[in-house]
Amino acid sequence: MNRIAALYKKYRELSLGTRIMIFMGIGTIAGVIFGENAVAVQPLGDLFIRLLLMAAVPLVFFNLLNGLTGLSDLKSLGRIAAKIAFFFVGTSVVSFTLAYFIFNYIQPGKGFDLQESAPEDIGEMPNVVQMILEMVPENIFQAFAETNMVQIVIFAVLLGITVITMPEKYKNPLSKGLEMLAKLFRELVNLVLKVSPIGIGALMAATFGEYGASMFGPLAWFLGGVWGTQIIMIGFFLLLLIIFTGMTPGPFFRKTGSVYATGLATCSSWATLAVSLEVAEEKLKLPAYIYSFTLPMGTQLNKNGTTIMLMGVLLFTAQASGVTFDLPTVITIIFIGLLLETGSGGIPGGGLVIALIFVRAFNLPLEIAAIVGGIYRLVDMGNTTTNVMSDIVGTIIVSHQEEKKLKKRAGDG
Numbered sequence: 001m002n003r004i005a006a007l008y009k010k011y012r013e014l015s016l017g018t019r020i021m022i023f024m025g026i027g028t029i030a031g032v033i034f035g036e037n038a039v040a041v042q043p044l045g046d047l048f049i050r051l052l053l054m055a056a057v058p059l060v061f062f063n064l065l066n067g068l069t070g071l072s073d074l075k076s077l078g079r080i081a082a083k084i085a086f087f088f089v090g091t092s093v094v095s096f097t098l099a100y101f102i103f104n105y106i107q108p109g110k111g112f113d114l115q116e117s118a119p120e121d122i123g124e125m126p127n128v129v130q131m132i133l134e135m136v137p138e139n140i141f142q143a144f145a146e147t148n149m150v151q152i153v154i155f156a157v158l159l160g161i162t163v164i165t166m167p168e169k170y171k172n173p174l175s176k177g178l179e180m181l182a183k184l185f186r187e188l189v190n191l192v193l194k195v196s197p198i199g200i201g202a203l204m205a206a207t208f209g210e211y212g213a214s215m216f217g218p219l220a221w222f223l224g225g226v227w228g229t230q231i232i233m234i235g236f237f238l239l240l241l242i243i244f245t246g247m248t249p250g251p252f253f254r255k256t257g258s259v260y261a262t263g264l265a266t267c268s269s270w271a272t273l274a275v276s277l278e279v280a281e282e283k284l285k286l287p288a289y290i291y292s293f294t295l296p297m298g299t300q301l302n303k304n305g306t307t308i309m310l311m312g313v314l315l316f317t318a319q320a321s322g323v324t325f326d327l328p329t330v331i332t333i334i335f336i337g338l339l340l341e342t343g344s345g346g347i348p349g350g351g352l353v354i355a356l357i358f359v360r361a362f363n364l365p366l367e368i369a370a371i372v373g374g375i376y377r378l379v380d381m382g383n384t385t386t387n388v389m390s391d392i393v394g395t396i397i398v399s400h401q402e403e404k405k406l407k408k409r410a411g412d413g
Contacts, residue, residue, distance in 0.1 A: 048199025
């Protein structure tokens, strides 16, 4: 009994990231050993995802409002938005291009026999004007109820701008109240994260119990191509981090590891967002007015892992169908992909629907859908992990540049 108590005491002394890694390992081993029986623990993982999503919406709203009220002028917000938008678009183009060359080199779809039936209803190509209009909420309560994070962020930004322009006698009390509410929901996230090792361990057990065998089937070459390209893209993020901030991979992963573990297990960028915000605040010590804006927007608009999957599915289908693309078509593919990547919703499986629309846009057979769908959870693990890392790296880089700018101003002053 004393030995058990001693082990538990040592476990309590471990960091959250270390606990998560331990339970991820236990869950993976349990999934491999018990196979489909391990799916019985899936409800524990689903409960953890629901708790994270519950905390994410108010956390994003009040954190962003609190951060924006700390700005002295609106020029800072415009500058931050421009920098993070440049990062999002630039890295997305890189990820699409990288995936194009790698999948053309490894040719996973060559000689593959497409015999499955295609789903009937997969949606339509998004209209650019309609996408922009839908970013503005008609009913903010509906946006909160539907967890439409882009609309919530837009509403919070407009409220934040309003608070900034108000007289000091109104602005100061509002700022103090928002600071208290932001703190309240950060503490709620901390409470939820106490059960994260168990929830993540359950998700890993269920995933490998149900899909583990698929990793060694005929789609292994496709899956390896997606994961391999995403690993190279992660290396690119680390290179950007070193160049623009001087932060090395070791400290970076020690501080942010819980984010990727959550993304890997939940396959949900929205569920992971609550963890990302907590890490940005507590571990990375980034300014709230930056991370509370860039991380939610990145979760909806910046999906480098998903772009790699989209290009992979498209080329896999084209190769299986004997179709090749010329340079103008490749440019069109990248442009349409940039539009589509914003529509995957940040939820488990959301990218698969977008992949089907992408395939249909170029008149390729949709039969690939049934094949990729069989292993999509495994594909989505890499998608989400890469997506959330991109958001974190972009936020760190923008924060570092803003800090340098402030220091330069102070020195000039």
